Amino acid sequence: xxxxxxxxxxxxxxxxxxxxxxxxxxxxxxxxxxxxxxxxxxxxxxxxxxxxxxxxxxxxxxxxxxxxxxxxxxxxxxxxxxxxxxxxxxxxxxxxxxxxxxxxxxxxxxxxxxxxxxxxxxxxxxxxxxxxxxxxxxxxxxxxxxxxxxxxxxxxxxxxxxxxxxxxxxxxxxxxxxxxxxxxxxxxxxxxxxxxxxxxxxxxxxxxxxxxxxxxxxxxxxxxxxxxxxxxxxxxxxxxxxxxxxxxxxxxxxxxxxxxxxxxxxxxxxxxxxxxxxxxxxxxxxxxxxxxxxxxxxxxxxxxxxxxxxxxxxxx
Amino acid sequence: xxxxxxxxxxxxxxxxxxxxxxxxxxxxxxxxxxxxxxxxxxxxxxxxxxxxxxxxxxxxxxxxxxxxxxxxxxxxxxxxxxxxxxxxxxxxxxxxxxxxxxxxxxxxxxxxxxxxxxxxxxxxxxxxxxxxxxxxxxxxxxxxxxxxxxxxxxxxxxxxxxxxxxxxxxxxxxxxxxxxxxxxxxxxxxxxxxxxxxxxxxxxxxxxxxxxxxxxxxxxxxxxxxxxxxxxxxxxxxxxxxxxxxxxxxxxxxxxxxxxxxxxxxxxxxxxxxxxxxxxxxxxxxxxxxxxxxxxxxxxxxxxxxxxxxxxxxxxxxxxxxxxxxxxxxxxxxxxxxxxxxxxxxxxxxxxxxxxxxxxxxxxxxxxxxxxxxxxxxxxxxxxxxxxxxxxxxxxxxxxxxxxxxxxxxxxxxxxxxxxxxxxxxxxxxxxxxxxxxxxxxxxxxxxxxxxxxxxxxxxxxxxxxxxxxxxxxxxxxxxxxxxxxxxxxxxxxxxxxxxxxxxxxxxxxxxxxxxxxxxxxxxxxxxxx
Numbered sequence: 022x023x024x025x026x027x028x029x030x031x032x033x034x035x036x037x038x039x040x041x042x043x044x045x046x047x048x049x050x051x052x053x054x055x056x057x058x059x060x061x062x063x064x065x066x067x068x069x070x071x072x073x074x075x076x077x078x079x080x081x082x083x084x085x086x087x088x089x090x091x092x093x094x095x096x097x098x099x100x101x102x103x104x105x106x107x108x109x110x111x112x113x114x115x116x117x118x119x120x121x122x123x124x125x126x127x128x129x130x131x132x133x134x135x136x137x138x139x140x141x142x143x144x145x146x147x148x149x150x151x152x153x154x155x156x157x158x159x160x161x162x163x164x165x166x167x168x169x170x171x172x173x174x175x176x177x178x179x180x181x182x183x184x185x186x187x188x189x190x191x192x193x194x195x196x197x198x199x200x201x202x203x204x205x206x207x208x209x210x211x212x213x214x215x216x217x218x219x220x221x222x223x224x225x226x227x228x229x230x231x232x233x234x235x236x237x238x239x240x241x242x243x244x245x246x247x248x249x250x251x252x253x254x255x256x257x258x259x260x261x262x263x264x265x266x267x268x269x270x271x272x273x274x275x276x277x278x279x280x281x282x283x284x285x286x287x288x289x290x291x292x293x294x295x296x297x298x299x300x301x302x303x304x305x306x307x308x309x310x311x312x313x314x315x316x317x318x319x320x321x322x323x324x325x326x327x328x329x330x331x332x333x334x335x336x337x
Numbered sequence: 338x339x340x341x342x343x344x345x346x347x348x349x350x351x352x353x354x355x356x357x358x359x360x361x362x363x364x365x366x367x368x369x370x371x372x373x374x375x376x377x378x379x380x381x382x383x384x385x386x387x388x389x390x391x392x393x394x395x396x397x398x399x400x401x402x403x404x405x406x407x408x409x410x411x412x413x414x415x416x417x418x419x420x421x422x423x424x425x426x427x428x429x430x431x432x433x434x435x436x437x438x439x440x441x442x443x444x445x446x447x448x449x450x451x452x453x454x455x456x457x458x459x460x461x462x463x464x465x466x467x468x469x470x471x472x473x474x475x476x477x478x479x480x481x482x483x484x485x486x487x488x489x490x491x492x493x494x495x496x497x498x499x500x501x502x503x504x505x506x507x508x509x510x511x512x513x514x515x516x517x518x519x520x521x522x523x524x525x526x527x528x529x530x531x532x533x534x535x536x537x538x539x540x541x542x543x544x545x546x547x548x549x550x551x552x553x554x555x556x557x558x559x560x561x562x563x564x565x566x567x568x569x570x571x572x573x574x575x576x577x578x579x580x581x582x583x584x585x586x587x588x589x590x591x592x593x594x595x596x597x598x599x600x601x602x603x604x605x606x607x608x609x610x611x612x613x614x615x616x617x618x619x620x621x622x623x624x625x626x627x628x629x630x631x632x633x634x635x636x637x638x639x640x641x642x643x644x645x646x647x648x649x650x651x652x653x654x655x656x657x658x659x660x661x662x663x664x665x666x667x668x669x670x671x672x673x674x675x676x677x678x679x680x681x682x683x684x685x686x687x688x689x690x691x692x693x694x695x696x697x698x699x700x701x702x703x704x705x706x707x708x709x710x711x712x713x714x715x716x717x718x719x720x721x722x723x724x725x726x727x728x729x730x731x732x733x734x735x736x737x738x739x740x741x742x743x744x745x746x747x748x749x750x751x752x753x754x755x756x757x758x759x760x761x762x763x764x765x766x767x768x769x770x771x772x773x774x775x776x777x778x779x780x781x782x783x784x785x786x787x788x789x790x791x792x793x794x795x796x797x798x799x800x801x802x803x804x805x806x807x808x809x810x811x812x813x814x815x816x817x818x819x820x821x822x823x824x825x826x827x828x829x830x831x832x833x834x835x836x837x838x839x840x841x842x843x844x845x846x847x848x849x850x851x852x853x854x855x856x857x858x859x860x861x862x863x864x865x866x867x
Contacts, residue, residue, distance in 0.1 A: 055631035144512040148848070151533075219697060222625035226520035227852040229512075230623075307698040308625035311534060311849045 024276060028113040029103065035285070036102045040253030041065035043260065043296045047217075050300025051224075065253065069246050077242030080141050090137035091240065091247035094130040098254040101126035105258055106265045108284035109273045110185040119178040120168050123262075124161065127214070127255065131157050134248075138236030145228045149235025152311065156220065156232060159318035160210045166325035167206035170199055171266055173332050180266075188269040196335050202328035204267050209321035211259035213314070215252070218303040220314050230308070257292070264291040344388065344415065344422070352378055358425075365421035365801070372426040372435050375411070376462075380441040382413050382422060389416035392717045393803075394812045395448035396827035397456050399484045400427075403797065407458060409435055411445075412801070412812075419735035421801070428458065437463035444717035447837060455482040455551075470544040470866070473497025481552050482825075488552045501540050504530040509537065512848065516545045523862030527851070534847040539840045543865055550867040554826035559585050559817060560659055560790060562826070566813075567654050570830050570864030574650075575601075575608040576806025577813075577828070577864075578657035583738060584802035584815040585659055588794040597661030597786040601739040603674075603777045604648075604656050606770040609807035610678075611640040613763040613770070614685070616859045620760050621692065623853045624701040632688050636681050643677050661787025671778045678771045689764055702757035706854030708842040709754055716838045720809015720831045722858055725762045726754035732805035739804075744776055754842075756857040793821050808832065808861065830864030 045062035052059025079087065101123045103114045118126075131153065138150035172178045175186045213220040216233035228235060237248050265272060271287025273280035309317060345357060345366050352374060358367040370378055382390035390413035398408040407428040414421055428435060437460035439445045449460035450469035457480040460466075471479065474494045480486060503511070509532050516524035526542040550569055554562055566581035567574045579601055586593060593601075618633025641651040648656050648664045656664050666674075692698060708718070713726035723730060731748040733741040749765040751758035799816035809831030818824030835858060843854055 051627065055627055056635060057631060144510075144514075148512070218625045224627070225623075225625065226518075227623065228519055229514065229851050230849040303625075304628050305695075306626065307621070307695065307701050309697070310701060311847055313700070 025113065028109065028111065028276075032103055032107050032109075032113050033099065035107055035288075036099065036254060036257055037250070039289070039292065040250065040257040041069060043256050043292060044253045046293060046296045047300045047303070050297050051303055054301065054304040065249075069250055072241075072246035072249065073243050075242040077240070077244045079244075080239060082142050083140050083239075086133070086136050087140045087239070088244070090133045090140075091244040091251070093133045095247045095251040095254070097126045097130040097133075098251045098258065102254055102258045102261070105180055105261050106184040106269070106272060107261055108288040109276065109281060110181055110188055110265075110269065111276075112181045115179070115181050120172065120180050120183075121165070121178060123180070123258070124164055124168075127258070128157065128161065130251065130255070131214075134233075134236050137239075141239040143239060145231070145235045145238050148229070149232055149238070152232045153236060156213050156314060156318070159315060159322070160213045163206050163318060163321040163325050164210045164214075166322065166329055167203040167210065168262075168266070170203040170325060170328035170332055173329070174199070180262075184265045184269045184272060185274060187266070188272050188274055196331075199328040199331040199335065200267060202324045202331065204263070206321045206325035206328065207259075207263055207266075209317060209324075211256075211263060212299070212302075213318060213321075215256045215259055217299055219306040219309045220317070222308050260292050260295045261288070264288070264295060344418075344420065347387070348378075348382070348422070351381060365423055367423045367425065370424045370426050372409070372428065375409075375424070375426060376436050376438050376441060378424060379411060379413075379438045379445075382415075382424075383442050387417070388422075390414065390422060391416055391714070392442055392444040392448075393421070393810070394801075394814065394827065394829050395445060395452070396814055396825075397452045397458060397482075398816060398825045399456060399482060402484050405430060407432075407456060409452070409458075410814075411438070416730075419730075421736075423801075433457065434459050434461050436461055439463050439465075443715045444834065447833065454480065456480050457483065467500065470547055472544065473499050481549055486552075488549065488556055499542060501528050501542070502538065504537055506532075508532050516542075525862050529848060529851070531848055534849070536843050536846055536848055536851065539843050539851075541836060541840060543836065543862060545866065546863070547866055548863075551826055551828060554823050554828075555818070557823055558821045559588065559793060559815070559823055560821065562823060563658060564654075566828075567657075569828055569867065570832070570861040571652060572612055572861065573608065573806045573808065573811070573830070573864065574652045574654050575604045575656060576804050576808075576811045577830070579605060579739065580802050580804040580806075580811045580813040581815065581826075582657050582659055583804065584800045584813045587800040587802065588798055588815065588817055589659070589790045589792075591660050591788055591790060593661045594785045594788060595740070595782050596665075596784045597788075598740040599777050599781040600662045600664070600666065600786055601657065602741060602744065603666075603774055603781075604653050604662070605739065605804070605806070606773050606777075607640060607644060607674075608653055609770045610767060610774075611637045611644070612807040612859075613767050614640065616856070617760060617763050617767070619859075620702070620756065620853065620856050621698065623856045624698055626695065626698050629688055629692055632684065636685060639677065639681055643674065647674070658787060660790055661785070663787070665786045671781070675775055675778050678774055682768065682771050685767060699757065701850075701853065702760060703753075703755055705756045705850050706842045706846055706857060707754045708838055710752070712841045713754065713838065716834065716841075718835055718838045720805070720835065721759060721762050721766070721807075722835050722838065723809065724748065724750045725758035727752040732803055732810055736803060738802075740777065740780075743780065744773055746773065756853055759857040793817065796824065799825075806831065808859070808864075809835065828867055830861055832860040832862070832865040835860050836865055 045065045049059045049062045104112055104118055104123045106112050135150040135153050138146035175183045221232040240248055273284030356369040382388050393414045394412040396410050400406050400408050409426050411424040437449055449463050452458055454469055454471040474497050476493050476495050512529040514527040516526045524545040528540045529536055530538040563578050567578045569577045614633045614637040618630040622630035644653050645651045656662055708726045710727040713723050713728055729750050733746040734748050747769055749762050794817040796819045801814050803812045812829040814827040816825040839858055
């Protein structure tokens with residue numbers, strides 16, 4: 022019992038503390054690659070602190086959905102984060118759900134964001150919601166399939182079990198192709214779901230081109246802080262999924278302090294590496310035309326499906 | 338000259354009742370036309386294959402204090418020869434109506450609405466008589482360019498609503514954008530009618546910050562208005578001040594020394610360089626490809642710092658003056674310019690190959706925002722946008738000014754009319770401008786850089802001037818008034834003619850591509866809204 026509480030608290034703190042750092046690191050990498058000095062990697066913490074102190078401005082045409090959404094998004098994303106192994110292979114909410122719960126907890130947040138985008142009645146919010154609906158409906162099957170491809174090799178949809186077994190090198194298929202395909206698919210999904218280039222551009226000021234940013238355009242103050250933090254959390258959840266499903270090495274398989282220390286360091290290194298990779302990708306590509314995003318997500322779906330099929334072929 | 342004569346004779350043969358004013362002959366052909374004949378003659382000039390007249394400028398003058406008339410003037414550029422033909426007519430006494438030529442010539446649509454707003458003259462038969470510059474909250478009867486309208490009058494407000502054109506139907510909705518934007522952008526309103534993402538209609542509603550520039554000119558003396566011209570559109574300091582100076586110099590019969598003319602070309606190219614570099618980067622940035630934006634931003638900054646070192650102004654303010662330029666450059670400074678441009682060109686060429694090999698970027702730019710040659714011609718589009726749509730026009734070659742008669746300008750044109758073509762025109766012109774600067778640095782003669790003005794013009798004398806600024810043709814008409822003052826100064830920034838064309842370029846594109854298309858046009862709100 023005490024262990025469970027400790028895990029919940031520890032993982033919550035790590036997730037909340039790490040997520041602004043990921044955002045800051047991506048920005049820093051982009052800045053350096055563009056010959057800019059860039060803000061400090063810790064700038065997002067200061068931004069959050071500033072936003073929490075500011076008074077939120079809420080349009081009089083909004084309903085309760087608008088004010089409830091930031092809390093729902095933040096809570097559902099954090100809950101999803103507690104279902105994903107971070108630095109200990111056992112997840113704090115292990116008993117409560119598996120990978121399917123993660124997918125739909127994230128979808129719950131997306132759903133409320135889309136509602137909130139419509140709620141304020143501005144033209145941009147509506148456009149953002151409609152675009153997000155396209156992206157979300159196409160990422161979901163690709164995400165589920167890519168994780169199923171891995172789940173099949175381990176015989177479980179429980180993320181703890183998957184990660185634990187992989188870390189102990191159990192049930193590894195010797196041919197890496199299903200893993201690589203599932204990895205590629207999940208990476209594309211992560212880019213799309215977290216609104217990064219080439220699907221969306223988090224740095225733009227052009228409302229007409231936005232997806233995620235258009236939905237949250239009306240938010241300010243602590244509501245915006247929660248939404249920004251939740252966006253960082255979502256990024257952390259996806260990067261943790263990728264890091265720990267495909268490369269769980271170093272993760273603590275017991276609750277021994279030394280193992281957890283190594284697990285934490287390994288986790289931070291992996292996450293930093295992935296964040297830098299995203300930063301590099303954002304500098305290399307132009308954003309896709311909106312209607313080409315479906316092609317990219319189609320590729321992710323096919324890759325995930327092939328990964329699944331390869332697993333069957335290799336096993337028989 | 339013989340060729341010119343034949344155009345004039347053909348026009349006079351077709352319309353026996355028009356009178357040629359020989360005073361202007363040599364520079365352009367000037368005809369006095371009865372107002373009822375205007376639609377027929379302009380139609381003839383515009384459509385006759387041997388003339389191919391492009392509407393370049395329409396302006397009105399309130400001459401009531403002098404001779405109780407309003408003057409209306411229509412300037413055409415004949416495409417085969419780049420010769421100017423000017424048609425003038427008068428509205429005498431209480432006559433406030435003139436026939437609209439817009440039904441035949443699209444390019445006249447904003448000019449005529451502008452004349453209606455500024456002078457209260459009504460273009461009869463104009464298909465769209467909504468207010469253009471005078472927004473609906475301006476009080477009735479406020480026409481600022483009438484001579485009896487005090488320049489410092491503070492306008493009251495009245496209730497009024499602008500009526501947009503609506504498209505109705507299931508699933509069609511309107512997206513209002515602006516006039517307040519998220520970035521550092523001037524004020525402009527864009528009203529989209531969309532069915533999902535594809536744009537069915539775009540209507541511009543600009544002119545939010547009318548400064549009364551043309552009215553302010555009328556408060557200035559001919560000799561003191563250069564700083565005002567420099568500020569018509571801040572990014573086109575040299576282009577506007579040069580066009581103004583040239584007009585005034587023809588009024589004063591001043592001949593600018595050759596060295597002064599070379600320096601004017603040099604500074605005009607420097608202005609073109611820093612703006613084009615900024616635009617190439619900004620186009621890439623609007624596709625979220627930020628790397629070229631960072632590098633172009635650096636190169637633009639290098640040129641602006643060079644401007645600062647040479648002239649004390651990053652935007653080249655105070656460079657042009659009546660009679661020449663106010664800044665002379667030493668041989669050492671010329672060598673510094675060439676060396677700096679050599680460094681920048683090396684970097685820029687490398688960047689160009691990076692841009693050209695990025696498939697994800699090219700995919701965004703190609704086929705986006707196509708402005709066909711036909712549409713561009715119909716709206717008399719000028720400058721970079723026109724050249725990207727296949728209109729082979731560049732005043733530096735066609736009507737040489739400054740030192741361009743002694744320089745070899747290679748005009749860049751592309752046929753496709755998409756965002757990529759507009760970017761490639763700019764990239765090629767960057768190389769061409771650098772080459773021209775080098776040519777200037779080799780050919781520039783020694784001597785004075787300016788002459789002092791002598792006796793001024795008589796009241797009522799006027800002159801036209803045109804400059805190929807970095808956006809395109811800048812045209813000025815300056816008319817002298819009593820005691821050295823300006824009676825009327827008509828300013829036309831290329832943005833005024835190119836803005837409406839965007840409404841056609843976006844059709845069939847999706848709404849998230851609009852900012853990219855808009856950026857590739859790169860028009861000025863201030864230059865448009867005088």
